[in-house]
Amino acid sequence: MTQEKSLRVHDMGGRNGLGPVVMDADEAPFHADWEARMWGINEAMTGAPGWTLDWWRHVRELIPAEDYLTRPYFDQWMQVYAAMMVDDGWASIGEIARGKAVRPAPQVSPPMPASDVLAASRRTTDFRRDTDRQPAFKVGAYVKTIRIGGIAHTRLPAYAMERAGVVHAYRGNHIVPDEMARGREMAEPLYTIAFSRADLWPEAAGSRDRIFVDLWERYLEPR
């Protein structure tokens, strides 16, 4: 068997041993005040220049497994911000624990005022980039995914590693998360790959269901 893959706690797809899905009783957006505050902090706070979307995800993925599996969702967001602030030298753990600054604050421009929130909420981010890169695979091509191990950030889920799939669509050249998590912006072809459920799971033989996963060209090989 392949070593390393599927060991990372956040990489949940296909993990066995989990019970029934617990449905929400209502469609309320927040279920506690602190959840709403954490969401709002995430939206309104001034971050350090190096905090990319995928660095944020990577920092969450590195939360110790016991915390990742047991701490409430928005509490994990709190821990992500705390860890990023400590990493950047913006605060010490003691300052965060006490909610009180000891040393001078980082020198940044004033934070988002309430009057900017509506306009900010309507801004979209385009992750495509114009590059000369031509897609190496055509729609309908048979491909195989590679294996990626270790703790570095990637968006290739373990269940889809070293599996055969078919190129369902080419989506343009998108920023590569594996690089963005290291503060480097570069773009390459992104595809939606269709996997037969039967090819992913031993017990699903004969199933005609399919799993579609968006994957960057570096995750793919011809077959």
Place this chain on the structure above:
Amino acid sequence: MTSYDAKKIIDIHQHLHSDLPSDPALRVKALESLLVEQGLVDPKAIDAWIDLYAEEIGPKRGARVVARAWTDPAYKERLLADGTAAITEFGYQGHATGHVLAVENSDRVHNVVVCTLCSCYPFALLGMSPGWYKSAEYRARIVREPRAVLREFGVDLPENTEIRVWDSTSELRYLVLPQRPAGTEGLDEAALAALVTRNSMIGTDILKARM
């Protein structure tokens, strides 16, 4: 400077685990106090974001898009061709909707959306995501045993319906276009929108016929 050093972050997380208060409400309160004192966040802006996502931005937006697609074939065509442009016609563009892809249910195909690696979701179109969508149970099981999971939601599909599970691993965000329920021929767009549930736009609900 941001280190981009995973080992350093693991070490910081271990210290946070032992040194922060364990109650999440206290942890978030302490973080907000510190950020306000440091001039990194304006609490009134936090209030404004919460109000916006509590009152304004929610699944009713997606429901209107779905109802329009049911009643206006040209709009449906635009929605399937370029989801982001189509929701922008309503002014619904915003967070995590830069690359919206609508996937259409039919008698032969049922679509369902997940993010197995984190919790990606089209916020500006559907609002805050439900707790179950972010749960380990859903993320782990929907890509492996989709029929069993859908049955837990009360969705029992015939064996000859193909289930398509879309794992949101990139910045593409999927919107399920549910089938228009039978018996709704006389309803206008607003009445149709009122029938569309949040879960039907994620793929964990099928809208019942109206008799």
